[in-house]
Amino acid sequence: MGKRIGMEVSLMVSEAVKLADVDVIAAYPITPQTHIVEHLSELVADGHLNAEYICVESEHSAMSACAGSSAAGARTYTATSSQGLQLMSELLYVVSAMRMPIVMTVVNRTLSAPLSIWNDQSDIMANRDCGWIMIFAENGQESFDQTLCAFRIAEDRRVLLPVAVNMDGFILSHVIEPYQTVEEEIVEKFLPPFDPLYTLHPDRPVTMGAFAMPELFAETKMAHEIAIRDSYAVIREVWDHWGELTGRRYEPVEEYMTEGADTVFVTIGSYGELGMDVVDRLRAAGKKVGLVKIRLFRPFPYRDILNSLTKFENLLIVDRALSVGGVGGPLASEIKTALYRLEKRPNVFSFIAGLSGRDVPPEKFIEMYEEAMEGLKKNQWDEFTMVGVRQ
């Protein structure tokens, strides 16, 4: 087993990328992703990582260069945030449909305007239909673990899809946390060399990125849909293997203190850590409250979500993004969809909290709980609530 040391989470992610022995990194700096790419640049400059680091002139070119290098058969990595992800957006859809196993860390940050460098998940949620596998890390250790798992999942011949590992900007990226390192031998066992199905090479010429006429287009989309749906089993398999090797086990959906609970918070990303603290407090006060954490967002784990959430009467879903003019929180909206076909559905309370890094202390979660209980009494509550907004 590796050592337990303290390290900034961004650096942990860079170390995971180094352990994966990536071939090409193409990235453009944007707060709060910068520490990851700075550290990777150092690793390359010092000869600790034998990779090509392409200093591109934009995120659009970052993902374009990733497409080129991945197609050439190189293990490829990038990282971005916020506006950078939006600038890449066009490419996100293309590289997933072209089945390129690129791994990207999305250090989640809000979208302009107004400009703000702070955390929320409006960047990735704006791209939730881009056909990537999307994983949300809850803490530093998991950001490290999921980065390594992402390469294995992406490159599996049964998958061949890009993976976005999300971690909340600043809340995770810039804090120092303890983490357990992993020895190189374990990584070698876990992550085989990238063995691409097709590559751009004159010895075996292929054409990538042909266009499709209406007669054929729907079939290409269905192929993509089937691929990402089928990736679920591989994701479980990879996480199980990682668990066997390191003792750290991950599930698409995880429960905390749900035994006997009638009400649960549902969170995604770093709210999971906060949620556990809040549940401890509410339990101590005699409330039957638990926590459900969503780790896998794409493919959306419908079955796990139904298996878990149907056990409870009230769901307090906490989003870190707002679908403006839509139905409120994206996570809440997806979960409501999952519940629709049930005859007896739990009550859903949708909260949007922490936009642009607005501090969400445990007390805010407790207020959400109280507000929901109040609503239940009156049998009336809003489609969603913007937590702590002054109006």
Added chain:
Amino acid sequence: MPKPMEEYRVEDLNPGCVIDEPGNAVVYHTGNWKSQRPVWNEQKCIKCGVCWNFCPDNAIMRKEGGYFVADYEYCKGCGICAHECITQCITMVEEVV
């Protein structure tokens, strides 16, 4: 040999829709686009290959003996070869279907 596109099923597609038969576009015959076809007068032809060289569709072939002939399966009838021919040995004639 690829199937017509409307016969493709989801499972027939390579991952990422990669095409792994290089140059298979030759199954698509552009020859029926033309309204005129080039005809060579070998009496005047000096076998220089200018026609071959300027054909945008690779539709001119060298025959045995060094003369040139159009591959009418692909020739679109643009008339470049006739216009560029140094000895004016190529005539464009009406395509009769």
Added chain:
Amino acid sequence: MIDKYAVFVPNLTNRAENFTSGHRACQGCAEALAVRHVLKALGHDIVISNATGCMEIVSSPLPLTAWNVPWIHVTFENAGAVASGVAAGLKVLMRKGKIPEKRIVSVGMGGDGATTDIGLQALSGALERMHKDFLYVCFDNEAYMNTGIQRSSSTPYGAATTTSPAGKDSIGQHTWKKNMAAIAVAHDIPYVATACSSYPFDLQAKVIKAVESGGPAYLHVLSVCPTGWRIPSHLAIKYGRLAVETGVFPLYEVQDGKYRMTADIPKLRPVRDYLSGQGRFRHLTDTDIDIIQKRVTKEYDKLISLHKSNNG
């Protein structure tokens, strides 16, 4: 020179056709011809990153491909960046011993829209990064022909297009053609050249020089478009030749910053010879043509003086 005297040179050209018949370019498309000759000069060991545009669309309707060489299309504005990724990927895979060492040229290509407009940033980044074995070829047909002849920054002054129509209050395109080769030269790369498919051996020679320069290299290839220029298809080669002979599109190369004119033109023909007969210029008055003539002469003289000062 070779074009003028060596009638039989075509017989020496590489016979392999890596851009196959069955592509769906318009009749008389000199851009398809330019691609054909560029590929003849490049040979087998290349990877092409193609921007969205005419050549992409005519060559790759799934499940068919006109390419016999490795080829990728991603989006419109990023061929430079994709080709960067290919170059970096091949380089590191060879360095790490994952694929055999061999010189493989990463070739970016796009039309004038993909190069001078929407893809300029990605191309500039790629040229600035100084990738080895990297060549970018712009096939310039002087408008967005694929979407229906809309003007680009590479459309010449006075040309009528569907978004720069000539009318009572408009001459058509009212700005001068962007000098993309000069922009490439400003990146201080080892080789930049202009070429035209009406001069296929000059074109092929420049492709070979570009590759031999080590890269990055940039080629700007005037590619006559009968459809968009509104000329009969059989005149595609002739109009390319007229563009060069009138000085509208001078052929030159810039090797390590040194300019050299590459076409032997003792005296320029009047631009009228080039403009007349093209539907896109039919509305021009004598005064308009004079304005164009002055500009062409001025720009040509600039190149001649660069040529003279760089070649003693």
